[in-house]
Amino acid sequence: MAAVVAKDIRKDFGEVAAVDGVSLSVHDGEFLVLLGPSGCGKTTFLRIVAGLERQTSGDVLINDEIVNDITPRARGVAMVFQSYGLYPHLTVANNIAFPLRTQGTPRPEIKRKVDWAAGLLGIDRLLHRRPRQLSGGERQRVALARALVRNPTVFLLDEPLSNLDAKLRASARSELKQFQQKVGTTTIYVTHDQVEAMGMGDRIAVVDHGKLRQVGTPSEIYDHPADDFVASFLGTPPMNLVEHDDGLLGFRPEHFLPREMLDGAVLSELPFRIDRMEYLGSERILYGALDGFQAKREVTAKLPAHVSLSGIRTGEWHKFAVREAELRYFDRDGRRIVSAKEQAR
């Protein structure tokens, strides 16, 4: 069963189409990440699902019912905002209780549910504080507790981790994912951070300029990008794309290695001139150019840092290679061409 279905959603702001015909179905209990650069329309899409924004055309279905003209409160969705949207004048307990109060839940029931949600997120001690007395991570938990407390049909999360510092973000990421698995609520999570998307999503939907580029599991998105946008949006550094036979040839930097490191399999050898190197602790990034290929961006290779670099010097040509199986072909419009061999698999 699909918990949320979007059918050809379109949203125009004046001349600009913020969401340009997105069709997507989110399965029951799934953690779906909407990934895209800022301004790509992913937040607008989320707000349309929530009912905060009315789509120009298209249908939103929640639990197989069209909810286009249903107010947010009747849709039964819960949303966590980028800056959390906590009520500054209410205590944590009252913040969490607010959605229950609007539903006219009896008082003992409210108390029980608030305690349950606070316990689940480990904020029991904070119930009498006000939002401004909390740290960023605590605020985020309060926002989650408020979203959780009335058993929503769908969780909508709009970049909930972007206001946390880098260290806290990493731990919040895994906590959030574990938490979602525990409660099993269908979740749509918006982010521009590919690490969050890869780490948390059951599936990822990549969005650009209001259009859905690809939907798939993290490994599908990463290993088999549907087009050159997806290929160059994911990965640090992103997939190398060079012009080849009236189209594009792509390969991941970590698959582009010195010839002598690869053995056995069928290889494509590519002469690589290294212009500069970056040492990143666990790995080295090599920047340079390929002989005989035009590329819009510098070609990169990613080597584990423990690999000895003896013999590799900047400014010189070296024999590098990619396994044939790791090569990806795109046509002139950037769409993926699936080779006969891959189709057979």
Add this chain to the structure above:
Amino acid sequence: MSVIAQSAAPRRLARSRFTFDRLEVLGPLFIAPAILYVVVLVGLPFLLALYYSVSAYSIFNPSYTFVGLKNFREVIDSEIFRRTLANTLIFTISAQIIGLLLGKIGAMLLMQEFPGRRLARALIVLPWAVPVSLATLAWVWMFDSLYSVINWTLVAAGLIDAAHRPQWLGQEDLAMIAVAVVHAWRLFPFGVVIFLAGFTSVPQDVLDAATIDGAGFWRRNYQIILPIIAPIIMIAVIFGTVFTFTDLSVVYLLTKGGPINSTQVLGSLAFQVGILSGDVAHGAAICLFLFPFLLVAVILLLRSLRRREI
């Protein structure tokens, strides 16, 4: 710190060249006009009022005789004064309530998108900007016993009988309503501006969260928006209260405190007794009754401002 280069004898720059760069010179210099203004136009008159209020000074007998608190006792014993004090409170409170209510409604309307919104936002400030004497004269005509456009409208709408037209400025209760309404009309642009500032300061995320959490229009307004902007509104209330409590222009221009002192307020009574009747001592004593009320208002104002800073 490592020494990069060492000159033999560093040259000392003349201090005087940068006198005006220094905060301890510039600060007092810039604040001096404001202090001078307050001392000359607020401090001195206040001390003068204290001085006259314990004397028997009048323009007919301008010699100074100390009489202690006699003037205050006489003022408190006077029927007119007690009525005036009550009037002042009624006038202040009702003008605040009407003004803020109109201000909130006006601000909510001006938050909506509609063609001509910018013009409407500019026009709404008019009652605030028009000189009080001109505006009040217009209101005098609107409340006129014969030519009142308000009465004409009410008669035309069939709401009242032409033979029993209300005498807005001639009946005691109606006169109080009239002065309160005119003053509320003057206050309301201020209310609009304050509410607008408040509304726009509420983060969109919080409003969206309330919508998602199932709060309808009323709950969103009275459980989310109003409590959040309460400190800002508090400042408007205190400002408006001070502004109304000390006001005499609307009352003086509209009713001169009449009929039978039914709209007399502290300001207008003090003016009548102290200036028009020449009894400076009693006028000063009446004026000083403003002081405790204003002191409380100022303390509240400063406290709410400080709380906002924390």
